[in-house]
Amino acid sequence: MASAAASNPKLQSQFLDVTYVNNKTGSEVIALKNINLTIEEGEFICIVGPSGCGKTTFLNTIIGFIKPSNGSILLDNKKIEGPGRDRSMVFQSPSLLPWRNVKDNVMYGVELQKRVTSETKKIALEYIEMVGLKGFENHFPHELSGGMQQRVNLARALTVDPSLLLLDEPFSALDAQTREFMQQELLRIWSETKKTSIFITHQIDEAVFLADRVFVFGARPGHLVDDIKIQLNRPRALKIKREPQFLKYVDHIWGLIEHESSKQGFEVE
Amino acid sequence: MKKDETITLGKFKQTKKKISNSQRNFMISTFSVIAFLILWEVCSYYKLVNPLFISSPLKIVEAAGALFVDSAYLNHIGVSTYEFAIGFLFALIIGIPIGIFAGWNQIFNAIINPFVSALYVTPKVALLPIIIIAFGIGITSKIVVVFLMAFFPIVMSAQKAMSTLDQNLIKAARSFTASEFQIFRTIALPSTVPFLLNGIRIGLGQGLIAIVVGEMYASTAGIGYHLTHAGQNLKTAEMFVGVAVIAISGVILTGMIGLIEKKFSSWKPE
Numbered sequence: 001m002a003s004a005a006a007s008n009p010k011l012q013s014q015f016l017d018v019t020y021v022n023n024k025t026g027s028e029v030i031a032l033k034n035i036n037l038t039i040e041e042g043e044f045i046c047i048v049g050p051s052g053c054g055k056t057t058f059l060n061t062i063i064g065f066i067k068p069s070n071g072s073i074l075l076d077n078k079k080i081e082g083p084g085r086d087r088s089m090v091f092q093s094p095s096l097l098p099w100r101n102v103k104d105n106v107m108y109g110v111e112l113q114k115r116v117t118s119e120t121k122k123i124a125l126e127y128i129e130m131v132g133l134k135g136f137e138n139h140f141p142h143e144l145s146g147g148m149q150q151r152v153n154l155a156r157a158l159t160v161d162p163s164l165l166l167l168d169e170p171f172s173a174l175d176a177q178t179r180e181f182m183q184q185e186l187l188r189i190w191s192e193t194k195k196t197s198i199f200i201t202h203q204i205d206e207a208v209f210l211a212d213r214v215f216v217f218g219a220r221p222g223h224l225v226d227d228i229k230i231q232l233n234r235p236r237a238l239k240i241k242r243e244p245q246f247l248k249y250v251d252h253i254w255g256l257i258e259h260e261s262s263k264q265g266f267e268v269e
Numbered sequence: 270m271k272k273d274e275t276i277t278l279g280k281f282k283q284t285k286k287k288i289s290n291s292q293r294n295f296m297i298s299t300f301s302v303i304a305f306l307i308l309w310e311v312c313s314y315y316k317l318v319n320p321l322f323i324s325s326p327l328k329i330v331e332a333a334g335a336l337f338v339d340s341a342y343l344n345h346i347g348v349s350t351y352e353f354a355i356g357f358l359f360a361l362i363i364g365i366p367i368g369i370f371a372g373w374n375q376i377f378n379a380i381i382n383p384f385v386s387a388l389y390v391t392p393k394v395a396l397l398p399i400i401i402i403a404f405g406i407g408i409t410s411k412i413v414v415v416f417l418m419a420f421f422p423i424v425m426s427a428q429k430a431m432s433t434l435d436q437n438l439i440k441a442a443r444s445f446t447a448s449e450f451q452i453f454r455t456i457a458l459p460s461t462v463p464f465l466l467n468g469i470r471i472g473l474g475q476g477l478i479a480i481v482v483g484e485m486y487a488s489t490a491g492i493g494y495h496l497t498h499a500g501q502n503l504k505t506a507e508m509f510v511g512v513a514v515i516a517i518s519g520v521i522l523t524g525m526i527g528l529i530e531k532k533f534s535s536w537k538p539e
Contacts, residue, residue: 095441
């Protein structure tokens, strides 16, 4: 999948350092240290690591909330300077406007980018259908379950037609069953859209199930420990999670994270 | 009999019971008001309490009948309504933008916050003597008092609403390249509505107090003026008519706020 686009990287992180000043103590905290990685067009990337490994910081730097203190991130060979129309994020909390119905929430991103046209409205409805919310267009967020709210969150991010989709632990608040179901749904949607995606998670089996490649981050300061290519055939069904090959990947990543954590004296989350 | 039925049918009766609960409560309320009026009438009729102090419901109705065809009394109501409406309108027009801006801009907030906090807790009627000196005993001074009383709860509520914005929503908006103004318009403003209506509700009550106290203190017309004079001349029934007019106005205005609230918060879970 990556081979065809190998000469044309989607996202490059070059010598990236992120440092921020703790507001209370005034001391400097190194969140990320020397992150070098390349993501190809159409790849699904998962990032795992112990808490404090800077994976959320990394995502916030890509979306443009945080400025690198050193190095840079290039998206389509253009340096990221701040939030842009070429990226969108699915948040950990659904972050939906409670006074807007599903349709207007899905249109929110497009509206902020001043791109409300009959064309984008049609796209929004298509994504509402794709995430399985056809018939719920006029429902308000409080009328939806947690899983359905995250579907709206996803549809909103897709409707702006990003070149890169970022997902920040979007399923972490869901119960185990809904979570597994949503993982499968996400893969289906991803295979239909072919968006380059970066997905952050705590759960290793989630990462292995979803990803083309898993980046393992280590903590204090956050750094890239390993880049693991997941060679499992697609489309993947949930039962793949019980296959020896799958479990081997999970075991391997567990080992890496455990090693990192013990080195740092932190518990694995 | 009814009660037995409910118990035997258990949870199947639950929804039906809920409806009859609210109906039952309404009937109890109605009954308690009627009982109170009868008790009041009886106390007055048998002189258990000096009728000079408490009048009686029938005498109040009689007095109301006479006053509401008297053009002088209607004029009093007109004056008070005018004072209240203008004062309250100014409180809304000036209070809402100031409160919202204070909640949005930390520097502006730092400038006005000491004054707003101090004046919020100050009984504004304490300023009446100065207001009368400055604005006279006519309607202007009453407009000023109504404005002052209603202004601060409205400012405070708008300010509070702004400071409790959902940061997750703002983060999401920023990720879609939202400008400050877009965040203000699409997140901050809609978030303030429930808080604001609450502040307006408090402001209404305060404004009604202001109108009566202002007119009692120094004036030549208005319900408060009429009420004071009726009381001083031992026309207790007429005085109670004034009290009733104010109370009913308050209930109606608060009810209107309730309706607006319902309309604006249809998205809210019950």
